[in-house]
Structure formats: C-alpha cells, structure tokens
Amino acid sequence: MTAKKKFSHLDAKGAASMVDVGQKGVVFRRATARGRLLCAASTIRLLKEQALPKGDVLGVARIAGIQAVKRTADLIPLCHPLPIHQIKIDFKMMSRAIEIDCTVATEAKTGVEMEALTGVAVAALTLYDMCKAVDKGMRISDVRVMEKIKR
Amino acid sequence: MTAKKKFSHLDAKGAASMVDVGQKGVVFRRATARGRLLCAASTIRLLKEQALPKGDVLGVARIAGIQAVKRTADLIPLCHPLPIHQIKIDFKMMSRAIEIDCTVATEAKTGVEMEALTGVAVAALTLYDMCKAVDKGMRISDVRVMEKIKR
Amino acid sequence: MTAKKKFSHLDAKGAASMVDVGQKGVVFRRATARGRLLCAASTIRLLKEQALPKGDVLGVARIAGIQAVKRTADLIPLCHPLPIHQIKIDFKMMSRAIEIDCTVATEAKTGVEMEALTGVAVAALTLYDMCKAVDKGMRISDVRVMEKIKR
C-alpha cells in the first residue's frame, strides 16, 4: 500500500459522495461472496432432523438474501443502483456452521461485490433469527468476497 | 439441548410463519450486538490519516446502520415490526479491524437483538464499501449479541 | 344501503384523507382473507411432481405474502401503519387452483383485513410468477375477506 491510495467515496474535503461511474464501460460483472453462521453442533442436528426434510428454514433465508441483493443501493448509502441479471444463493451444512454462498451477475458500469456480500449477510441474519430460539451463542463470521469477474 | 427444542418460526408442517406475540407483555427491552470488519493494518493507518480527522467514513456507516435497524422487519422475513426508542452505534479502531457496537432499546412484545445485529451488519457492509478501493482482503466477522435485557 | 352511507376516505370536498382513528380503542383484531390462483390441471400435476416434494414454490410465495402484509400501509395509500402480532399463510392444492389463506392478528385501533387481502394478493402474484413459464392462462380470483374479528 502506497501513499497514493485513496478512499474513493471521499472528496478532497473528506465529504462522502457517490463516485462518478459515468465514464466506466457497461460490461459483464459477476461476484461471489461467502460467509458462515457459526452455531452449536446440536443446532445443526436439530435442523437436519426438524427443519431440512420439509421445513422452510433455508428457503426463507434464501429469499431474504435475494430480496436484500436487490435492495443493496437502498441499504448501503454510496452504492449505485444496478440492474441485476442473476442471483443464486446456496447453503452448505457443516458440523458447526451453515455456510452461505451468494453469486450475483449483471452488465453494468460498476461491480456487484457489495450486492453479493449483502445477500450473504442478510441470509445469515435470517438464519440467525430462525435458529435463535434453540441456540443463544451463534455468530456471523468470515463474510468476504471469493471471486470478482469483469469481462 | 433436549429433544424438546423447537424452531419457533416453523409450524407443525414445517412451514414458516410469523410467531404470535399477542400474549407477550409490552416491556422494556434492550440489546447490544457487536462485530468486526477485519482489514489490513495499512487500511487502519490510512483511515486515521485521511478519513478520520474530518472524513465522513464512520459517520456514513453509522447512519447506514441506524437506517437498517429501522428496516429490520422489512429485511428479515419473520421479524415483527417494532417501535424503536433508541439506537446507538459506536466504532473502535483496532490495529487490524474496526469494531462496531450497536445498541437498540424499545418497549415491545418481542426483543430487539435482530435489530442490533442488523445495525452491526449493515454498518460493517458500508465500511467495507468505503474501504474496498484500498483493501481487497477485508472480511466481516464475529457479529454476535453481547447483551439482551428485558425488564 | 341507505343514502347515509359514505366513503370514509373522502372528506366533504371529495378529497382523499387518512381517516382519523385517534378515538378508536386499541383492541385485539384478526382477519382472514382467501383467494385462488386458477391454473391448468397439468400445472397442479407438475407442481406436485417437481416442486412440492422438495421445491421452494409454496415457501417463496409464503414469504412474499408475509413481507407484503408488513408493507400494506406502504402499498395502500390510505391505510394506517399497524403493529402486527401474527401472520400465517396456508396453501391448498386443488385440481385446477391453488387456494391461499392469510390470517393476520394485531392489537390496534383499526382492523387488518387490508393486510390479510394484501398477503393473499402478493402470494398469488408470486405463485403466478413462478408458474408462468409452464402455464400462460392463469388468473387470480375470488380474493375476499373470510372472517374479521374484534374483541
């Protein structure tokens, strides 16, 4: 990191502004984010027993994540509103965690990593909400970008 | 954990439903959640140099978090809409992380931990958005409830 | 119907206004609405084969309906924003229709039949969206209030 690095959302006086993307090209962009809801092993067992064969737990979290992706610019003040071409959210049951992947694709002047991260975060919050009656010690962790493509 | 534990948002057939809170009392409730945006040490130094003396970085994240607290029931499908009496978001600059605390208070039939967690998550996403031009390896971690009070 | 009947949302000059509910008591209120998405018999068979054993079709529509109930005052201009204590949405597969029931309960100064109707309408629209690739002749019908209780 050199002295030239700058926060793109701050102007010369330090005031927040939405970055001008007018000169950027409209290209295909895709981003995948991942995160985890850490929980007790017993919570995972209970989910497998009660909620996964026919329960809506993962389905509700998936829809919450998809809806949140579409509202990213409404939640994150300096994000640009973008068209969204595809949203995909997957879950993987681990022994003490639920892993969440969110992939978002578009053709736009700016990337969609904030959209993918927002999808993961809101899906994780929704899982937390549905499991909090049985597990008081959960935490959301390791929410990060896995891949970011532009072509 | 015993066999009697149940997911409160699933009915007998496994379908999602919003829990009936009609019989619960309207009492004072407060929750504090905490989380971290993990980042490079150089990002923290850059923030201290460029963005903290007069820059809007923490201020923007605080407002995004406050607004998100008020939209929790719109983001998390099975959350009840609640009155909100107070919201407070604080940041602490650490050597390789920004720590975020969010406290929410209300008088209501159900608690506000989802509101506090949502405030932390969206404040962290907003910090990520503002720092992503200078740091590609950040992650949001350890978002959890610190305290939950009812009286 | 007598000459004294009046549209409660129009003032003396015919202008729309939100009815003053200040003098009404905060009491328990519950409403159930019902409606149908009429479709081809083959669509019902296809749903039973492909989408119901493990597919998210009904689950997605249920969450869309629940979220819409909470946004009723944002969608219907003269509705009052209300607390919501419970939301329940059920589906029944018929030979040429999916029947949707939505029950909403609250303690408030005004009733929740608009909330229940909105839940049915948006759940039906969501089912339409998910089935429109296989059935071009669906229609949403018979959306009405089944029961309205105040005590």
Added chain:
Amino acid sequence: MTAKKKFSHLDAKGAASMVDVGQKGVVFRRATARGRLLCAASTIRLLKEQALPKGDVLGVARIAGIQAVKRTADLIPLCHPLPIHQIKIDFKMMSRAIEIDCTVATEAKTGVEMEALTGVAVAALTLYDMCKAVDKGMRISDVRVMEKIKR
C-alpha cells in the same frame, strides 16, 4: 403440456433462484393486465353519486397501482428490477364491478407482465380499501394478462 416443462425459478435441487437473463436481448416489451373488483350495484351507484364527479377514489387507486408497478421486484422475490418507460391505468365502471386495466412498457431483457398484474392487484386492493366502509362483500377477481408484446 409435456414432461419437459419446467419451473424456471427452481434449480436442479428445487431451490429458488433468480433466472439468469444475461443472454436475453434488450427489446421493446409491453404487457396489459386486467382485473375486476366485484361489488354491490349500490356501491357503483354511490361511487357515481358521491365519489366520481369530484372525488379522488379512482385517482388514489391509479397512483397506488402506478407506484406498485415500480416496486414489483421488491414485492415478488424472483422478479428482476427493470426500467419502466410507461405506465397507464384505466378504470371502467360496470353495473356490479370496477374493471381495471394496467399497461406497462419497457425495453428490457425480460417482460413486464408481472408489473402489469401487480399494478392491477394493488389498484384493486386500494379501491377495496376505499369502498369497504359501504360494502362488506367485495372480491377481487379475474386478474390476468390480456396481451404481451415483444419486438
């Protein structure tokens, strides 16, 4: 209908996902939906007497429908956010019903029939809300797509 028909919003495992429209062309698209609020003949007479010469009843429903068209992707979980070029909502007073037409046009990668249907449904719900003080037996019926054009 053959065995090859598939629900476009379900992936191979039955999970909901937003269909990828990246490969579809941006073309002119227009859709018209229609529906009815069925009511008592006396309600129609009362509307003609009190509310139509100068009252805002149809105007309020029209604005509610227009606003809902713009929020379709926020209401229907798997809908794509779209630009909207034109929205038109018309009402026809019949002897025992108000008929609602909604036409939406855009240039986009996917069609606007869900937008037109949502406009009809929310306009109908708004009419219901404004007439419910004088008529307890109304129902929303026959909400369907009348025309869908792509060129």
Added chain:
Amino acid sequence: MTAKKKFSHLDAKGAASMVDVGQKGVVFRRATARGRLLCAASTIRLLKEQALPKGDVLGVARIAGIQAVKRTADLIPLCHPLPIHQIKIDFKMMSRAIEIDCTVATEAKTGVEMEALTGVAVAALTLYDMCKAVDKGMRISDVRVMEKIKR
C-alpha cells in the same frame, strides 16, 4: 439562546444518535406544516383550466404527500418510527403559488412535525414534477411548522 443549548442528536463526541425517547410519555400530538410552490401566474391559470375541473394534479400530490408522511422515519435518519392516526393535506390556489397544508396526528412519545414537514415537501415536489413541462421557473418555499400541539 444561551450556551446551554445543544443539538439533541449529537452525543458527547459529536456522533449522531437516535435520541432515547423511552422516558417520554405517550400523549396526543398533532402538527401542521405549510409551504408553497411558487410558480407563474399563467401556470395557475392553466391548472384551473385544464387540470382542476377533472384532472388529477392535486390528487396525485396529496397521495404522494400522505405516503411520504408514513415514510418519514425511512427518509430522515434520526427520526423515530411512529404510529400515525390521521393525515390531512390541503391545497389553496393563489395567484402565483399553490399553498400546501399538511396536518398529522398521533399518540406517541415524540412529536410529528417532521412528518408534517415531509408531507408538505413531497407534495410540493410532486406538484413541481407535474407542472415542470409548462413552467421552468418554479421554486418550493416557506416550508415551516405552523402549529404543534401536545396534550
């Protein structure tokens, strides 16, 4: 004004926070705000000729204002979400202006003057939008609180 005056939304360090209203009583509160859209005399004449006998101009602005009142806490970051018991918006045609009054009533822990001001501002913006094709020199002025009652 003495040295003891303080900005209620800033904490000891200057950070924004939502004021704690937990200790305040739930009482009847009402506020009226007023403002003007200043325009050309010819615009007022045109409105009287074309738009007021049967046109929707004032009706659209009234609904936009009513909807905005209900979204005040979503627009103004440090406002508390409040129940709303009544909203009334009136227009007065003057020779070179349209005057807008908005009255909002509630029973709540905090007042509704921001709600009333927001209703006036958004009704004025909506009038501006509908008149801008015929008048390029309009301005919104004198938006202020006329009355604020608590009992």
Added chain:
Amino acid sequence: MTAKKKFSHLDAKGAASMVDVGQKGVVFRRATARGRLLCAASTIRLLKEQALPKGDVLGVARIAGIQAVKRTADLIPLCHPLPIHQIKIDFKMMSRAIEIDCTVATEAKTGVEMEALTGVAVAALTLYDMCKAVDKGMRISDVRVMEKIKR
C-alpha cells in the same frame, strides 16, 4: 405561454399517467438544484461551535439527501426509475441559513432535476430535524433547479 401548453402527466381525460419515454434517446443528463434552510444566526454559531468541527450534522444530512435521490421514483408517483451515475451534495454556511447544493448525473431517457430537487429537500428536512431542538423558527426555502444539462 400559449394555449398549446399541456401538463405532460395528464391524459386526454385528465387522468394521471407516467409519460412514455420509450422514444427518447439515452443521453448524458445532469441537474443541479439548490435550496436553503433559513435559521437564526445563533443556530449557525452553535453549529460552528458544537457540530461542525467534529459533529456529524452535515454528514447525516448529506447521506439522507443521497439516499433520497436514489428513492425519487418511489416518492414522486409519476417519476421514472433511473440509473444514477453520480450524486454530490454540498453545504455552505451563511449568516442565517445553510445553503444546500445537489448535483445528479446519469445517462438516461429522461432528466434528473426531480432527483436533484429531492436530494436538496430531504437534506434540508434532515438539517431541520437535527437543529429543531435549538431553533423553533426555521423554514426551508428557495428550492429550485440551478442548471439542467443534456448532451
């Protein structure tokens, strides 16, 4: 002004409709709006003393204005949803007023003056909210378009 001037949002019968912009070209468009929050000289002094060196007052208003720009089509019923390429909000402290400038740029089929005006109005309302504890006589004035460019 001649007899040919017409309100673009009214059809032949006076009903509101969203103007068809399908035939208009997608070109660069930029608009700047300006307005003032008029206040007591002592309020300006207090802001300079307590809130400007390190307080969030202007920062909160800036974020509220930026967020409102993105929600313009949701607030103003007949506005088209637009992509937004840049948003900039500046404040100037005067002796008895805070002046607010908002510039919005896009490439779209229709202009962004309503977006710029909405940004000014909501930033002004937010300043009002944060200063109302120390000044009861403020008003929002002179909200108008300063420049509108198309190329």
